[in-house]
Amino acid sequence: MSFAAPLNGTLPFQDVWSAYLADAQAYIPQSNSRFALLLLVNVPVIAIVLNALWQVIIPRKANEPPVIFHWIPIIGSAISYGNDPLNFFFACREKYGDVFTFVLLGRKVTVALGPKGNNFILGGKSTVLNAEDAYTHLTTPIFGKDVVYDVPNEVFMEQKRFVKVGLSSENFRTYVGMIEEEVEDFLAHDPSFSVFQANDINEWGSFDVQKILQEITILTASRTLQGREVREGLDKSFSGLYNDLDGGFTPLNFMFPNLPLPSYRRRDKAHIKMSEFYVDIIKKRRADGNHNEPDMIEALMQQSYRNGKPLRDHEIAHIMIALLMAGQHTSSSSGSWTLLHLAANPEIAEALYQEQVKNFSTPDGTLRSMTYEELRTLPLMDAVIRETLRMHPPIHSIMRKVRDDVVIPPTLSAPSEDSTYIIPKGYYVLASPAVSQTDPRVWRDALKWDPYRWSDPEGVAAQAFATYADEHGEKIDYGFGAVSKGTDSPYQPFGAGKHRCIGEQFAYLQLGTIVATIIRHMEIRIDSVPEHNYHTMITMPKAPRNISYRRRKFD
Known part of the structure; x- marks a missing residue:
């Protein structure tokens, strides 16, 4: 951060x-x-x-x-x-x-x-x-109130368990097709892709990758996790509310939370209106009966705390806002970096396209839609996403506040053999998985984007991922289901421990489907990958970040 x-x-x-x-x-x-x-x-x-x-x-x-x-x-x-x-x-x-x-x-x-x-x-x-x-x-x-960090940790863990219910494989199976449809519809109608729409296989166009990925990400998330009513409500008024709310998600707000500025007032008004928007959806669904929608709202409406108290409507609304805001930033950032690296490495982009040709070709020469299970078994796509997340984790700094004096283990760093460091109460502590993920002491060619490093089963990347996933080790249940701790790994793209992001499987699905759909329809190029913009909460590429594209010959 x-x-x-x-x-x-x-x-x-x-x-x-x-x-x-x-x-x-x-x-x-x-x-x-x-x-x-x-x-x-x-x-x-x-x-x-x-x-x-x-x-x-x-x-x-x-x-x-x-x-x-x-x-x-x-x-x-x-x-x-x-x-x-x-x-x-x-x-x-x-x-x-x-x-x-x-x-x-x-x-x-x-x-x-x-x-x-x-x-x-x-x-x-x-x-x-x-x-x-x-x-x-x-x-x-x-x-909003009563969710995430506004509640005691044990309550937040229960809320994560509620969210996990909505992140089911059954729902994911329906999402792949939805995301693919949204991306194809966007390519067919957004003004940025006029060359694509003209069906000209020789002319090149260009698009701002961050702008495009932000729009595609919110469209696909609203069509899937957020629900039908949210997708239908994506008009200018909703976009305005989102932008005003997003204006409060900046480093300035982190350091100075209560400044008397117009952006702070717009943030507060936008939160009230957006919360009312979700509560209205929830009340209407309750009045109309269960529609069995494959989205997060439906899943949350069925949940109750361990003490038997049901999840209240405003809590559902606020969890939905949290999912929208957090997922939008991280996924659009990761998608932007992925396409930038593919555009700068056309041979890997072509190999990614050929991976789809091999797996999804039809007798008439077109590519059919993917399934959720098939998307999970594409080795190069998986490697491309992992490598992008290694070099560009959305959040570079993770902070905690020290409530009591805490001793740093001697194995980490000690001033001498017979003493240890103590961090006083009131300090903040900061971990940076982004450092360990690009550390030349750990990774060969640490600053080189190389998806093929993940194909070596004995290599550092594979070992780091095995430690992170810990598929054969002991799982820990922090209150939202058993997960691998993963804190010992030099690779932690979704955090680790009890605050590890539970949406990582959806992120892989969303990102993989978006990238696969774009790559199967167009070739992309860029001279070089932009530098990081660290002046935002989520690490984005600096401008200019325009990618050149043209329609594939056999699309």
């Missing part, structure tokens, strides 16, 4: 300083003495000097992790971290090791890197390393 939005688009520091001086001069009445102006000018300088001296002169406690040196008080390392968190982490690791602390806009954040660091933080007890304390101020205004 990136926290650079407050700094996104800011001027260089010297320009900010010049603006500060100009504002100070304009603010102070001319009749005032020059002393006041000098005070305003020099106080920040004095603060910076004192902050630096404090770090150099005052020794830190021997049992606390080293703190990254920073010039500007309160801001700390926010600029370096926000602009490029992975380079920041790797550079800090070279100097301080796997465990260190940095200041992030007044917060003290202790980072624990590598698989052992991930295991320490993501596998830690929620009573000590708490996710609700870290995230509820961001998620509750968007998702």
